[in-house]
């Protein structure tokens with residue numbers, strides 16, 4: 508029987524995260540204070556984030572950062588995650604390519620996001636913090652943080668965009684089951700929320716508004732820290748456990764990936780699977796291709812500009828040097844909620860600029876077609892976000908079919924779609940539509956990048 512899954516024992520759970528900043532040929536540009544345009548230091552982030560996460564954000568020296576033992580112990584309840592050879596998918600495509608996927612959907616939260624949530628909760632806990640807070644749109648990050656907070660004995664308050672709160676009751680119940688308090692945003696519990704509700708009492712909420720509420724709560728509550736599930740350097744760092752394990756598992760297969768693929772929201776699962784392999788491109792002359800798969804309706808890497816921009820819609824955060832379609836960008840309400848983000852993380856943006864990363868974009872019906880084929884061949888129903896990585900993998904595998912090349916493709920299955928079945932229902936009923944952006948629309952948003960709100 509041909510070997511299908513590659514597993515590692517608990518002793519192989521990584522003991523260190525890989526910090527690509529230490530070996531980047533060109534270091535990322537500094538993060539700026541929007542008022543003074545001066546570079547920020549780690550201490551400037553202490554009021555908002557835990558001290559250790561703030562330090563990791565700026566660490567360009569240490570290539571390897573130890574994973575605290577209590578975090579490793581929590582990783583052990585779902586890591587190491589399996590690496591699977593997708594024989595049935597290969598067969599259905601008739602491709603000579605060898606397709607492997609790293610299955611991050613096996614975490615209790617159902618996605619890779621727990622890899623960073625556990626680290627962020629732990630670092631908050633050990634500095635004496637009692638409460639963590641965040642915002643959530645689709646609810647995946649909120650669910651991961653709710654679980655991590657429970658594990659480390661923290662109270663967790665999540666601001667959930669009111670429209671999602673009402674439309675996605677199961678994600679809300681997941682967070683509540685793990686013991687978190689969920690507040691639909693805008694709410695009357697913060698100044699920011701009151702301001703929004705004063706203008707429009709029926710406001711359905713936005714991610715930007717929810718961020719403002721969560722940051723206000725963190726700043727105004729003693730012993731409360733804010734957390735973020737993507738984009739930031741420390742989040743990408745924590746996700747490298749994915750690629751470090753995959754590196755060992757690929758060794759077991761006797762192959763090395765020619766192409767590594769992941770879907771792209773802010774870049775955390777992409778960084779996680781890609782950076783440990785990219786290390787060998789930078790240091791050892793390997794020629795692996797790294798492809799980020801993003802939605803056509805939110806195309807920061809394929810169509811965006813490299814410029815300074817805010818990390819949030821409201822323009823409250825520091826300025827980040829990023830590929831962005833502008834912080835005022837209003838993406839269409841595609842089902843892959845986790846990919847509706849206007850910018851790419853700072854590290855990835857620099858690596859993209861330096862030619863280490865390629866990007867491709869996909870319309871959502873194409874991604875669901877790929878997701879359904881994957882479900883019918885490999886069995887797992889993928890998250891709508893992960894469907895983008897699968898669509899990209901299929902495209903590359905079909906190119907191999909044309910050329911007869913037996914390439915090795917590795918992609919990250921970032922999460923399962925079992926709480927997203929209403930989206931599959933729409934696709935199967937033929938009711939899903941695609942959203943096209945005109946060049947003019949895009950240019951308008953991009954020109955607003957980095958501009959201060961009055």
Ligand SMILES: *Cc1c(COP(=O)(O)O)cnc(C)c1O
Nearest residue numbers: 737772773774775776845892922
């Ligand atoms: C949040 C999420 C993403 C997108 O975030 P990244 O930081 O770009 O990885 C992708 N897949 C799943 C399942 C998610 O929950």
